[in-house]
Amino acid sequence: MWVSAAFTTRASDGVTRPSPWRDVPDAKWFDWTWQQQNRLTRLHEVETALTLSTDERDAFASTSERFRVSITPYYASLMDPVDPQCPVRQQALPHPSELVVHDFELEDPLAEEAHMPVPGITHRYPDRVLFYVIHHCPVYCRHCTRKRKVSDPTTAAARAQVDEGIAYIARTPSVRDVLLSGGDPLSLSDERLDEILGRLLAIDHVELVRIGTRNPVTLPMRVTDALGDVLRRHRPVYVHTHFNHPAECTPEAARALAVLADAGCVLGNQMVLLRGVNDDAETVRTLNLWLLRHRCRPYYMFQCDMAQGITHFRTPVQTGLDILRALRGWSSGMAVPHFVIDLPGGGGKIELTPDRVLDRDGDWITFQNFQGRPIRFRDVSGRD
Numbered sequence: 001m002w003v004s005a006a007f008t009t010r011a012s013d014g015v016t017r018p019s020p021w022r023d024v025p026d027a028k029w030f031d032w033t034w035q036q037q038n039r040l041t042r043l044h045e046v047e048t049a050l051t052l053s054t055d056e057r058d059a060f061a062s063t064s065e066r067f068r069v070s071i072t073p074y075y076a077s078l079m080d081p082v083d084p085q086c087p088v089r090q091q092a093l094p095h096p097s098e099l100v101v102h103d104f105e106l107e108d109p110l111a112e113e114a115h116m117p118v119p120g121i122t123h124r125y126p127d128r129v130l131f132y133v134i135h136h137c138p139v140y141c142r143h144c145t146r147k148r149k150v151s152d153p154t155t156a157a158a159r160a161q162v163d164e165g166i167a168y169i170a171r172t173p174s175v176r177d178v179l180l181s182g183g184d185p186l187s188l189s190d191e192r193l194d195e196i197l198g199r200l201l202a203i204d205h206v207e208l209v210r211i212g213t214r215n216p217v218t219l220p221m222r223v224t225d226a227l228g229d230v231l232r233r234h235r236p237v238y239v240h241t242h243f244n245h246p247a248e249c250t251p252e253a254a255r256a257l258a259v260l261a262d263a264g265c266v267l268g269n270q271m272v273l274l275r276g277v278n279d280d281a282e283t284v285r286t287l288n289l290w291l292l293r294h295r296c297r298p299y300y301m302f303q304c305d306m307a308q309g310i311t312h313f314r315t316p317v318q319t320g321l322d323i324l325r326a327l328r329g330w331s332s333g334m335a336v337p338h339f340v341i342d343l344p345g346g347g348g349k350i351e352l353t354p355d356r357v358l359d360r361d362g363d364w365i366t367f368q369n370f371q372g373r374p375i376r377f378r379d380v381s382g383r384d
């Protein structure tokens with residue numbers, strides 16, 4: 001598991017912050033609007049905080065026009081200032097491989113645009129919809145599956161489009177579950193979020209609303225007590241976080257999860273398996289045990305999608321199965337996420353599990369337990 005000296009010695013309680021933010025007062029550092037206003041978006045800004053390799057500098061110049069760079073000072077402070085292998089850094093800094101587009105890659109790998117009855121709504125499964133309410137994120141993840149529109153201000157969901165989405169949900173009685181996504185819905189103001197949640201939950205057939213957000217990871221200051229009050233008014237709101245590595249598990253992130261959980265939110269984490277970032281069992285186990293301690297259940301471990309320019313992040317499917325095999329039995333089942341592939345073309349999610357059946361002999365099945373031992377189990381045939 002990757003461990004950075006910079007991370008382990010990082011003072012995250014406001015004592016010392018890395019240069020260039022050493023002298024920023026706490027009142028600013030912990031203010032999410034200050035963090036938004038001071039995001040690193042240009043090469044020379046990033047280089048005030050990090051020493052880039054030649055590859056990273058070249059990649060910045062050639063890719064940032066296609067998919068913008070945006071890094072909050074907080075998220076940058078989690079990065080190793082010199083090591084390009086740093087798992088936090090890899091998720092936010094461009095890599096030369098982003099320019100390599102393979103013929104099997106897809107601009108819209110999950111066919112989200114093809115299943116849009118109205119702009120801004122993907123309705124693929126019968127009883128639930130994805131509702132894109134904003135295209136802004138505090139940090140743009142280099143592995144994002146929605147690079148085609150996230151970070152592009154020209155595709156942002158206007159107020160009229162959100163109204164149209166709510167109208168579609170209201171006239172579609174099969175929709176009982178709405179997942180707010182984007183972009184990051186917590187980029188909306190508290191007032192706007194309050195209004196959208198209130199209008200959705202006023203629809204008789206809408207039973208629950210979920211929010212997919214990376215703010216607890218990249219901008220935990222956004223999760224204020226005032227936001228907690230908004231979410232408490234509409235509870236239970238399910239919140240899907242997106243932690244990928246233990247280096248993201250800071251006291252600030254823990255506080256954000258506490259505010260959400262205390263507001264009655266039901267928390268689940270959706271990590272993405274990323275090569276060189278979190279593709280080993282010990283990293284996933286450490287992350288998941290931390291999440292559980294902070295009332296956030298590991299929910300999904302996603303196989304990285306076939307989106308354009310992110311193949312360098314993808315791991316073999318077998319890697320995910322090996323990680324599951326290493327987790328099951330050695331940690332509580334609560335720490336073992338569902339390993340899923342979201343199939344291309346809108347095929348939907350499928351879950352994969354390691355095969356534990358060694359042999360079948362009539363009604364007797366031989367399973368392999370978590371220690372690798374063969375153990376016989378007598379099935380019932382219906383004739384017993």
Ligand code: SF4
Pocket residue numbers: 136137139140141143144145146150182183184213214
């Ligand atoms: S926070 Fe989510 S939507 Fe935004 S860039 Fe990252 S993965 Fe994409």
